[in-house]
Amino acid sequence: xxxxxETRNLERSFGAVTAAVDINVSINAGEVVGVIGSNGAGKxxxxxxxxxxxxxxxxxxxxxxxxxVGLQPRAVVRxxxxxxxxxxxxxxxxxxxxxxxxxxGLSVDRKLTLLRPLHSQKRRRKALEILAEYxxxxxxxxxxxxxxxxxxxxxxxxxxMLSSPRLMLLDEPTSGVAIEDKFALMETVMxxxxxxxxxxxxxxxxxxxxxxxxDRVLAFYDGRILADGTTAKVLxxxxxxxxxxxxxxxxxxxxxxxxxxxxxxxxxxxx
Amino acid sequence: xxxxxxxxxxxxxxGLFVLGLLVPEWLSYLMIIAMGKGIVVLGVxxxxxAGLVSFGxxxxxxxxxxxxxxxxxxxxxxxxxxxxxxxxxxxVLVAALVGLLLCRYRGxxxxxxxxxxxxxxxxLLVRSSVLGSTDGFNVLRPxxxxxVPSDDASSDLVLAVAVVMVxxxxxxxxLYFRSLSGYAGEAVRExxxxxxxxxxxxxxxxxxxxxIAAALAGIGGTVxxxxxxxxxxxxxxxxxxxxxxxxALMGGTSHVAAPMVGAGxxxxxxxxxxxxxxxxxxxxxxxxxxxxxxxxxxxxxxxVSRFSRxxxx
Numbered sequence: 001x002x003x004x005x006e007t008r009n010l011e012r013s014f015g016a017v018t019a020a021v022d023i024n025v026s027i028n029a030g031e032v033v034g035v036i037g038s039n040g041a042g043k044x045x046x047x048x049x050x051x052x053x054x055x056x057x058x059x060x061x062x063x064x065x066x067x068x069v070g071l072q073p074r075a076v077v078r079x080x081x082x083x084x085x086x087x088x089x090x091x092x093x094x095x096x097x098x099x100x101x102x103x104x105g106l107s108v109d110r111k112l113t114l115l116r117p118l119h120s121q122k123r124r125r126k127a128l129e130i131l132a133e134y135x136x137x138x139x140x141x142x143x144x145x146x147x148x149x150x151x152x153x154x155x156x157x158x159x160x161m162l163s164s165p166r167l168m169l170l171d172e173p174t175s176g177v178a179i180e181d182k183f184a185l186m187e188t189v190m191x192x193x194x195x196x197x198x199x200x201x202x203x204x205x206x207x208x209x210x211x212x213x214x215d216r217v218l219a220f221y222d223g224r225i226l227a228d229g230t231t232a233k234v235l236x237x238x239x240x241x242x243x244x245x246x247x248x249x250x251x252x253x254x255x256x257x258x259x260x261x262x263x264x265x266x267x268x269x270x271x
Numbered sequence: 272x273x274x275x276x277x278x279x280x281x282x283x284x285x286g287l288f289v290l291g292l293l294v295p296e297w298l299s300y301l302m303i304i305a306m307g308k309g310i311v312v313l314g315v316x317x318x319x320x321a322g323l324v325s326f327g328x329x330x331x332x333x334x335x336x337x338x339x340x341x342x343x344x345x346x347x348x349x350x351x352x353x354x355x356x357x358x359x360x361x362x363v364l365v366a367a368l369v370g371l372l373l374c375r376y377r378g379x380x381x382x383x384x385x386x387x388x389x390x391x392x393x394x395l396l397v398r399s400s401v402l403g404s405t406d407g408f409n410v411l412r413p414x415x416x417x418x419v420p421s422d423d424a425s426s427d428l429v430l431a432v433a434v435v436m437v438x439x440x441x442x443x444x445x446l447y448f449r450s451l452s453g454y455a456g457e458a459v460r461e462x463x464x465x466x467x468x469x470x471x472x473x474x475x476x477x478x479x480x481x482x483i484a485a486a487l488a489g490i491g492g493t494v495x496x497x498x499x500x501x502x503x504x505x506x507x508x509x510x511x512x513x514x515x516x517x518x519a520l521m522g523g524t525s526h527v528a529a530p531m532v533g534a535g536x537x538x539x540x541x542x543x544x545x546x547x548x549x550x551x552x553x554x555x556x557x558x559x560x561x562x563x564x565x566x567x568x569x570x571x572x573x574x575v576s577r578f579s580r581x582x583x584x
Contacts, residue, residue: 051468072467073467073468074468074470077467077468077470085464089464089465090461091462091465092462093461094454094458094461101454102451102454102457103469106451106455106466106470112471113450113451114450115443115450116450117450118450118453163469
């Protein structure tokens with residue numbers, strides 16, 4: 001079975017600064033992968049390259065075996081890759097309902113109808129159903145600019161999921177969200193993701209969230225992948241704990257873990 | 272559209288037409304000019320709702336006017352419907368080419384590039400002796416489906432055309448603003464990144480709006496040329512385009528009627544300001560705009576919205 005997403009020797013430089021190098025990743029359908037790493041480790045650069053926001057300096061990105069390097073973000077979305085953002089990308093002056101209605105029209109209908117009203121009964125019902133699935137229907141008539149961070153994050157993800165992506169990339173879905181709301185938000189999101197059967201990559205700094213939801217973890221350090229393996233194995237790795245997590249984690253490793261090796265051999269600079 | 276709305280529309284059109292027949296000739300002339308400019312401003316508002324300010328709609332306004340002029344003067348075509356169709360075609364054709372470049376820019380660059388293109392046309396027309404150079408040339412009386420009106424009836428025909436155009440285009444734009452395409456403009460203004468990540472081309476959305484705005488400006492130019500009976504390069508000059516932006520700011524962008532109200536008040540204000548202070552009338556216009564921006568930042572139409580909200584309780 002070929003991988004849903006495969007990157008080969010992916011690299012991105014900004015002038016003299018190399019933000020990502022030698023990124024080789026393979027993601028299969030239905031996998032839930034946590035992406036960890038300190039700020040500047042290359043996580044968002046990786047997501048930006050996969051979603052067409054940044055063009056790689058070198059390397060290949062394949063979705064279902066087809067190269068998507070150089071495609072515009074809209075073409076990447078059509079190829080089956082959706083994303084949410086660290087800072088929720090919404091239409092702040094429109095209401096929550098209008099955000100979803102526009103998103104439905106642009107990503108599902110895909111016909112820029114000139115004269116048919118956006119606010120039809122059928123569309124409104126559908127939009128409210130979607131908001132209910134993400135547990136934010138109570139905010140339907142509120143203007144986005146007035147919403148709390150958690151609701152914005154959920155709306156951002158709900159809108160990205162409308163195109164039914166086969167691979168969903170969530171860039172720090174819980175950042176800026178109150179600690180007590182993080183798990184509730186992730187629960188809602190992961191329920192939707194599981195139902196859609198989309199493979200998911202989520203960037204996360206909270207190791208409790210990573211442990212609970214990720215089947216597999218990619219640990220980034222200094223623009224490279226330091227470790228790639230099952231969540232338990234990667235998070236229990238001393239090198240990952242020292243360089244990425246920053247503190248000790250007590251994790252039991254199941255000997256039947258699917259991945260034989262977690263730490264990818266590499267020279268760790270400044271270690 | 273509901274039957275009630277259609278009846279209101281027809282009633283409004285008839286009312287406007289009858290009003291145009293009853294008021295003094297100078298005021299009727301002013302009404303038609305205001306309607307012509309209001310149609311152009313409708314396009315400016317369309318672009319503004321997508322976050323773009325065009326200082327170059329004079330380009331298409333002038334093209335529409337010159338098409339009317341050249342067809343009546345040089346091609347012997349005076350049928351107002353044919354002239355309107357030709358104006359739309361010419362404006363959209365030029366916009367289709369110019370828009371390929373322009374619609375890639377935003378903010379001040381879009382504003383300045385749009386102005387640059389209208390100034391190129393201005394320069395070409397000033398140099399063109401065949402088209403009367405700086406003096407321009409006269410536009411002959413229009414006809415309608417073989418009917419050639421008398422001198423007096425000619426202005427009534429243009430009045431009827433202007434009223435019908437305002438009603439039809441106003442209704443279409445009203446529907447458009449409520450459609451997905453209309454909201455897509457607001458979405459682009461608010462967040463282009465999200466629009467792209469919904470799988471839609473931002474360029475396509477803006478390009479479509481640019482073409483529609485050009486067609487509206489072409490129609491507005493034709494109406495103005497037919498009522499004034501004259502065209503000249505000033506129609507493409509940057510101050511003409513600035514006037515359209517001025518009217519859009521005066522009226523507001525929240526309703527299709529706002530540009531018409533803005534254009535009507537602008538023409539009246541200018542006429543009276545000129546009569547009262549022939550050498551400093553621009554100061555009166557400038558002060559008025561300043562007051563509107565300070566006290567009614569969403570334009571004059573925001574007053575109507577406020578009152579209607581209060582009336583609804």
